Structures are given as C-alpha cells and as structure tokens.
Amino acid sequence: MYRPLLSGLALLAIASLPLQAQSPPPPAVVSVASAELRAVAPLLWTPASAVSRQDARIAAEASGRLVSLAEIGDAVEAGAVLARVDDTALKLAVAEAVAARDRLVARLEYVRSQRERLSQLAAQGTVSRAQAEEQAAEQHMLEREREGAEVAVRQARHRLSLATVRAPFAGTVVERLAAEGEFLSPGLPLLRLVDTAGVELQARAPVSLSALLGQGDAVDVRQGETRLRGTVRAVVPVGDAASRQFELRVALDGPAPLIGSAMEVGLPRAAASDQLAVPQDAVVLRPGERYVVRVSAENTAERVPVELGATVDQWVSVSGELKAGDRLVVRGAERVRPGQALQIQNEAALAGLGGDGAVGGSR
Structure with missing residues (x-):
C-alpha cells in the first residue's frame, strides 16, 4: 500500500535535481583564407549539349548480302571489323583477274625468249632484221598489257577488301541501321559509330559576344549543381542571319559527360569589373543552399548564405553579407556548426593566399 507513495517521492526527488549543462x-x-576583390566578368548562361567530335554513319561500299554486323554497345578500335558482306563473287573476280595476268606473263616470257633468239639469228644473217623487230614490238605490247592486268588484279582485290567494313576511328556502336541477311547496295548506312572519348560542348551565343570570346579562353560550365571548367576550342566565325547567333565548341577539363547531356556554358557578356570573390574550397554546396563559414572576431563560426557567380583559377565570385578581408573556412567547413569555436591552423600564411586575378573568362 506504500509502494505508489514511495514511487512518487522518488520521481519528485529526481525532478528536483539540477540539470547539468551540456558541454560545448x-x-x-x-584552415582559412580571405575574401578578395577580383576582376569579374558578368556571365550569360547559354544552353549547351555534349557532343562527340567524331560521330559517323558507317556505310557499305560493296553490294551483296550482309553476313555479319557489330552489336550495339560494342567498343571497337580504329581498323576493327564492323561488318562483312558476302564476298564469294568478289573472290572469284580476283581469281579471274590473277589468271588473266598469269596468262599474259607466260605469253610475255615466251615472246621475250623468241625475241632474243631472233636477234641472235638476225645478227648472223640467218633471218631478216624485220622479223626480230616484229618480235620486239609484240614484246613491248605484251608488257603494256601485263601492266593493265596488274591494275585489274589490284582493282579486284580492292573491291574484295570493301566487303569488310572497318572502323575509321575508335568508338562505340550506338545504332544498327541494317541486319544480317539484307542485300546491300553501295552507300547504304549500316550502323552509327560514335567516339565516346572525344566529347566536347556545342553551344550557341549572341553575335554581340563574339568580341569577348576567343580560342583558348577559359569558361564556366555547369550541370545542375555541378560546376566545371572548360576551354573554348573553336569559335565559328559565322553568325546565323535569322537567330543572330554563332556557334562555339568548348573542351571540358575533367571527366567527359554522357553524349547528349544538357549543360550550360557561362560566357562573358561585358568587360570585367571588381567583384567580391572567395576560394572555391570555401563554398559549401548542399541541396537547396550554398554558404560559406566566416570566422568571427572571437574565432567562432558564422554561416553566411551566398549566391555564386563566375569561377576561374579556383576562385568564385559571390554575393551575400560578406566583405573583402573576411576570413573564411576553406578546410573543414562541412563539419563546423554555427557558433562553434575554431582553431585556425594557417593564420600566419593568410597573406600568401591572396593575389590579383581575373574571374569569368574575360579577355
């Protein structure tokens, strides 16, 4: 009968104990670095597509029944066999051309020996010189015919080689346009071969930006939340009269994306101006947020949301509640909590992390 009363007193005693404060x-x-003012060009983000520099529809050059064809997904080296056409008739044509040439060679050897014999007899006066000259003319004619027969053999062998379709470059078979058993005619596409290693971006930009872009310029590239760097490989110096745009090709620095991927290229749309920039390592990217961790005067962490701009040479322009000279965490920001005390490793080296530079690929 006393057990409930005792339990209640115990709970009251526990509740009356002072709460222990959580330890910080x-x-x-x-490691930290300072935000800086750097020359930044405002960007125009234009759509781009990942394309291959070599994308070909491989066609047949010989007529005949298709007996083999590479499968979709096959990765082949340059010179590898992609398809074969029935070459029975072509082999017979080669044999016929070789036989015709051999007959001429045999005839030529006989005429050459006859000419030598008649030349000796003409010198002795046994036969007339006209007979020896006639034999020499026949030998000359057969020599020319033999040359023609050699050409015919080479032509027959070339036609035979066309029955085997080989890869003009290394790549991957991505589409079959014919099937075994079909009768082919010269020029009929067989398959599509794509070089999946030589990938670049194809983009179009307003012609008004052409003066700000040149071959070898560094540009920003993005795909969703992923930021990349690229280099202008080529600028096509011809604009479209209807769209007032020109084409450019951008080579990517880093792993090649899947061909056909949709990306964006940041192109400078004006001359560079001084803007606040921070090291790329200072920016923390998380779903739905981008921020940097600033070091307060008391060496504690402050999370500051930012919006990103152009990127170059490991620096990115930002907008937010920052100013030049603010100390930002560049190593360990992901695990730092707001208000947490910080122990800075490289305080003495901060002076060597800055420097002048241009951001945004301006020229």
Missing part, C-alpha cells in the same frame, strides 16, 4: 563541442581545427 571542442574547437574545430580548420
């Missing part, structure tokens, strides 16, 4: 987390060991 230990200082986070980080």
Whole structure:
C-alpha cells in the first residue's frame, strides 16, 4: 500500500535535481583564407549539349548480302571489323583477274625468249632484221598489257577488301541501321559509330559576344549543381542571319559527360569589373543552399548564405553579407556548426593566399 507513495517521492526527488549543462563541442581545427576583390566578368548562361567530335554513319561500299554486323554497345578500335558482306563473287573476280595476268606473263616470257633468239639469228644473217623487230614490238605490247592486268588484279582485290567494313576511328556502336541477311547496295548506312572519348560542348551565343570570346579562353560550365571548367576550342566565325547567333565548341577539363547531356556554358557578356570573390574550397554546396563559414572576431563560426557567380583559377565570385578581408573556412567547413569555436591552423600564411586575378573568362 506504500509502494505508489514511495514511487512518487522518488520521481519528485529526481525532478528536483539540477540539470547539468551540456558541454560545448571542442574547437574545430580548420584552415582559412580571405575574401578578395577580383576582376569579374558578368556571365550569360547559354544552353549547351555534349557532343562527340567524331560521330559517323558507317556505310557499305560493296553490294551483296550482309553476313555479319557489330552489336550495339560494342567498343571497337580504329581498323576493327564492323561488318562483312558476302564476298564469294568478289573472290572469284580476283581469281579471274590473277589468271588473266598469269596468262599474259607466260605469253610475255615466251615472246621475250623468241625475241632474243631472233636477234641472235638476225645478227648472223640467218633471218631478216624485220622479223626480230616484229618480235620486239609484240614484246613491248605484251608488257603494256601485263601492266593493265596488274591494275585489274589490284582493282579486284580492292573491291574484295570493301566487303569488310572497318572502323575509321575508335568508338562505340550506338545504332544498327541494317541486319544480317539484307542485300546491300553501295552507300547504304549500316550502323552509327560514335567516339565516346572525344566529347566536347556545342553551344550557341549572341553575335554581340563574339568580341569577348576567343580560342583558348577559359569558361564556366555547369550541370545542375555541378560546376566545371572548360576551354573554348573553336569559335565559328559565322553568325546565323535569322537567330543572330554563332556557334562555339568548348573542351571540358575533367571527366567527359554522357553524349547528349544538357549543360550550360557561362560566357562573358561585358568587360570585367571588381567583384567580391572567395576560394572555391570555401563554398559549401548542399541541396537547396550554398554558404560559406566566416570566422568571427572571437574565432567562432558564422554561416553566411551566398549566391555564386563566375569561377576561374579556383576562385568564385559571390554575393551575400560578406566583405573583402573576411576570413573564411576553406578546410573543414562541412563539419563546423554555427557558433562553434575554431582553431585556425594557417593564420600566419593568410597573406600568401591572396593575389590579383581575373574571374569569368574575360579577355
């Protein structure tokens, strides 16, 4: 009968005990760098597509029944066999041309020996010189015919080689346009071969930007949340009269994306101006947010949301509640909590991290 009363007193006693304050987390060991004013060009983000520099529809050059064809997904080296056409008739044509040439060679050997014999007899006066000259003329004619027969053999062998379709470059078979058993005619497409290693971006930009772009310029590239760097490989110096745009090709720095991927290229749309920039390593990217961790005067962490601009040479322009000279965490920002004390490793080296530079690919 006393057990409920005792339990209640015990609970009251526990509730009356002072709460122990939670201990603060230990200082986070980080590296920092300073925000700087840098020359930045405002960007125009234009759509781009990942394309291959070599994308070909391989066609047949010989007529005949298709007996083999590479499968979709096959990765082949340059010179590898992609398809074969029934070459029975072509082999017979080669044999016929070789036989015709051999007959001429045999005839030529006989005429040459006859000419030598008649030349000796003419010198002795046994036969007339006209007979020896006639034999020499026949030998000359047969020599020319033999040359023609050699050409015919080479032509027959060339036609035979066309029955085997080989890859003009290394790539991957991505589409079959014919099937085994079909009768082919010269020029009929067989398959599509794509070089999946030589990938670049194809983009179009307003002609008004042409003066700000040149071959070898660095540009920003993005695909969703992923930021990349690229280099202008080629600028096509011809604009479209209807769209007032010109084409450019951008080579990517890093792994090649899937061909056909939709991306964007950031192109300078005006001359560069001074803007606030931070090291790329200072920016923390998470779904729905982008921020940097600023070091306060008390060496504690402050999370500052930012919007990103152009990127170059490991620096990115930003807009937000920052100013030049602010110390930002560049190593360990992902694990730092707001208000947490910071232990800075490279305080003495901060002076060597800055420098002049241009951001945004301006020329």
